[in-house]
Every structure is written in C-alpha cells, then in structure tokens.
Amino acid sequence: MGANSSSAMNVTSASKQTATVIFLHGLGDVGDGWHQALSSLKIPHVKYLCPTAPQRPVTLNGGMRMTAWFDLKTLDASGPEDEEGIQKATELVHKLIEDEEKNGVDSKHIILGGFSQGGALALYSALRFQRPLAGVIALSCWIPLNETFPGVRTKDRQVWLGN
Numbered sequence: 340m341g342a343n344s345s346s347a348m349n350v351t352s353a354s355k356q357t358a359t360v361i362f363l364h365g366l367g368d369v370g371d372g373w374h375q376a377l378s379s380l381k382i383p384h385v386k387y388l389c390p391t392a393p394q395r396p397v398t399l400n401g402g403m404r405m406t407a408w409f410d411l412k413t414l415d416a417s418g419p420e421d422e423e424g425i426q427k428a429t430e431l432v433h434k435l436i437e438d439e440e441k442n443g444v445d446s447k448h449i450i451l452g453g454f455s456q457g458g459a460l461a462l463y464s465a466l467r468f469q470r471p472l473a474g475v476i477a478l479s480c481w482i483p484l485n486e487t488f489p490g491v492r493t494k495d496r497q498v499w500l501g502n
Contacts, residue, residue: 354383358448358473359439361388361432363457365479366397367405373454386444388435392428392457408460409483416481425463425483432464436472452476459483 362373370389377387392406399411409424436449450473453461458480465475466482 356386356442356444357384358382358450359386359388359444360450360452361390361435361439361461362476363390363408363432363451363453363461364392364406365453365455365457366407366411368454368457369406386439388439390431390435395424408456411456420484422484425460428460429464429467432460433468436468446470446472448473450474450476452478453480454478455480 360377362370362377364370364373370391374387374389377389380387392408394404395407395410396402396404397407397411399413408428410421412419412421432451436446436451439449440446446468451461451465452475453459455478458477459482462475462477462480463483465472
C-alpha cells in the first residue's frame with residue numbers, strides 16, 4: 340500500500356489534544372488540500388490527520404497512475420470491486436486510529452471522514468473497526484463491498500452522509 344502516517348499532513352491541536360479527525364481525500368487528490376481547509380477550523384483540542392494515498396494505476400481511468408486508496412474498476416454499483424485493495428487501505432486507516440490510541444486518544448474521540456473515494460474508505464473502515472468511534476463524516480461517496488455488511492457494527496457510532 341505504501342501510504343503511512345508519516346505521509347499524513349497534520350494540523351496539530353493548539354492545546355492538549357483529546358480528539359482526532361482523520362480525513363481521507365478523493366481519487367487523484369492529496370491530503371494537503373484538505374489539510375489547508377481543516378486548519379481553518381481551529382478547534383483547540385483536536386488534531387487533524389490528512390494522509391495522502393499512494394500512486395497506483397486506476398482501471399476506471401484507463402490504467403493512469405494517480406493517488407488512490409484502492410483501484411476503481413467501474414462506476415456500476417453491481418460491478419467488480421478491488422476487495423484486496425479496499426482491505427489493505429482499511430488496514431492503513433485502522434493503523435492510523437491505533438497510532439492515535441497509542442498517543443492517548445480514546446477511539447471514542449476519533450472521527451473518520453472523507454470525500455468521494457476517501458469517504459467510501461472512511462465509511463467502510465469505521466463500520467469494520469472493532470471499537471467505538473466518535474463518528475464518521477462521509478461526503479459524496481458509497482459503501483464499498485456493500486454485500487459484505489450483514490452484522491456490521493453501527494449501534495456505537497454516529498454516521499453522517501452528505502452529497
């Protein structure tokens with residue numbers, strides 16, 4: 340997968356950090372654009388992490404290399420999906436959460452968010468995470484691998500979807 344927390348753009352908190360927002364960009368974008376937008380929020384105790392996805396060929400775009408959390412094969416909701424890539428990207432997101440927990444932030448104070456492909460990954464990762472999260476902000480996205488969601492954890496997390 341290649342991306343890791345060291346490639347994340349950090350907006351550090353102005354006072355003792357007690358919460359984290361991890362925000363994932365869309366296809367072909369980078370974390371820096373969202374870093375700039377989130378840095379204007381200035382919530383004193385919140386740290387924002389805006390990682391950048393690795394470069395990879397994207398089937399939907401004729402194999403062109405671009406930043407992508409996983410491969411997109413089609414826009415057809417019933418079409419094939421990059422299950423392996425989605426799982427690897429989810430592991431990366433879960434590691435970012437676990438790193439924040441190691442730094443003293445309870446998972447109940449961590450929000451995952453994202454736009455487009457990043458929103459899809461944030462939503463999928465949150466629903467697959469085994470501990471409670473503060474919530475999910477998923478903008479202009481879909482639920483990847485939606486056929487695999489019977490029994491998914493939803494009772495202990497807030498989900499906000501927007502278009």
